[in-house]
Amino acid sequence: MGDEQRYGEYVAVRRHGHVVELVLDRPKAMNAVSSEMARSVAAACAALSEDRDARVVVVTSTHERAFCVGADLKERNSLSDAELLRQRPTSRACYTSVLELPMPTVAAVHGFALGGGFELALSCDVIVADPSAVVGLPEVSVGVIPGGGGTQLLPRRVGAARAAELIFSARRVEAAEARELGLVDLLVGEGEARTEALALGARMAANSPVGLRAAKRALRLGHGLDLRAGLEVEDAAWRTVAFSGDRAEGVAAFNEKRKPEWPGE
Numbered sequence: 001m002g003d004e005q006r007y008g009e010y011v012a013v014r015r016h017g018h019v020v021e022l023v024l025d026r027p028k029a030m031n032a033v034s035s036e037m038a039r040s041v042a043a044a045c046a047a048l049s050e051d052r053d054a055r056v057v058v059v060t061s062t063h064e065r066a067f068c069v070g071a072d073l074k075e076r077n078s079l080s081d082a083e084l085l086r087q088r089p090t091s092r093a094c095y096t097s098v099l100e101l102p103m104p105t106v107a108a109v110h111g112f113a114l115g116g117g118f119e120l121a122l123s124c125d126v127i128v129a130d131p132s133a134v135v136g137l138p139e140v141s142v143g144v145i146p147g148g149g150g151t152q153l154l155p156r157r158v159g160a161a162r163a164a165e166l167i168f169s170a171r172r173v174e175a176a177e178a179r180e181l182g183l184v185d186l187l188v189g190e191g192e193a194r195t196e197a198l199a200l201g202a203r204m205a206a207n208s209p210v211g212l213r214a215a216k217r218a219l220r221l222g223h224g225l226d227l228r229a230g231l232e233v234e235d236a237a238w239r240t241v242a243f244s245g246d247r248a249e250g251v252a253a254f255n256e257k258r259k260p261e262w263p264g265e
Contacts, residue, residue, distance in 0.1 A: 008040035013048070018055040018209070019201040020048060022098075024120075025062045033116050034072040035087055038094035041120075045097035052264055055205040055212060057101055059124055060108045060194045065132075067107070070115025073142070088147075091116075095148035099123040102213050104204050108197035109133045109184060114172065119148035121184075122157070125216065128197040129184040133175040141170040156223065158182045209264045210246040214238070 003015045010026040022044055024031040031037075048054050061067045071091070079087060098105065098120055107113075107121035109129040118135045121127050129135075137146045137154065145151060146167060155163035158181055166173070166183075179187040188196040204212065218237035222230035241247055245263035253260035 007044040008036055010037040011040035011044050013044055018205040020054040020057050022057055022059045024068055027063045030066040031061055031063055031068040032072040034075050035090050038090050042093040042097040045101055049102055055209045056104050056201040058106045058197045058201045065111040067109045067113040068117030068120055069112050070117045095119055095123055104212055104216055106197045106201050108193040110193045115139055116148045119150045122153040127184040128186045128193050129175055130188055130193040131175045131190050134172050135178050135183050136172040137167050138170040208246040208262050210241050210244045214241045
């Protein structure tokens with residue numbers, strides 16, 4: 001499993017070389033996101049953002065039948081309106097902390113990823129799923145809206161009309177259709193989501209950490225801009241890597257026909 005560090009009761013971080021596994025570990029509640037769990041996810045992501053050894057983060061779950069079933073509705077129903085309003089920044093920070101991780105991120109979805117659970121996956125760069133996966137944003141069926149980034153991230157994946165159909169119908173989508181619609185990116189064998197996501201993470205982590213972070217920054221900041229503005233974002237990111245130690249090592253390793261030893265700067 002590698003070294004494990006706990007963030008509160010419900011979140012663990014495991015290290016596999018330069019790949020770091022962020023584990024949702026609240027099995028008795030199918031990883032429903034309580035205030036405590038939200039704070040733990042945000043704390044773990046804050047630490048990982050500063051970790052120069054972490055080249056890729058893979059988000060996984062310990063539950064046999066669920067990646068994450070979304071917000072903790074039992075907790076939410078116990079809150080007064082004022083308490084719910086005060087809790088909102090804590091809830092929001094859970095999702096934005098994953099979204100704003102500076103390194104590539106991969107979600108490993110097994111079983112249910114609904115509401116906030118699917119929004120955690122959408123906050124990652126790539127979603128790997130197995131045939132048990134069931135995804136969806138059912139919030140309007142309980143009188144709210146996707147509030148963890150779903151109304152913004154889903155149309156960026158699948159287009160405005162498809163996102164509208166999925167959000168307004170609140171329907172659940174099983175793995176095969178989810179792959180067809182682009183709700184998940186890779187569909188792997190039964191029970192293989194975590195293994196394959198970690199393997200994908202390892203392939204990514206073999207590349208330049210400076211390059212990975214700069215490429216992610218360009219992808220994220222450039223999305224939605226007109227082409228000319230996007231190319232300026234790309235050029236700015238290129239300038240941050242062009243004279244880096246990683247670039248010098250990458251060129252030297254290529255010329256010497258060996259694997260690079262990235263300095264990460």
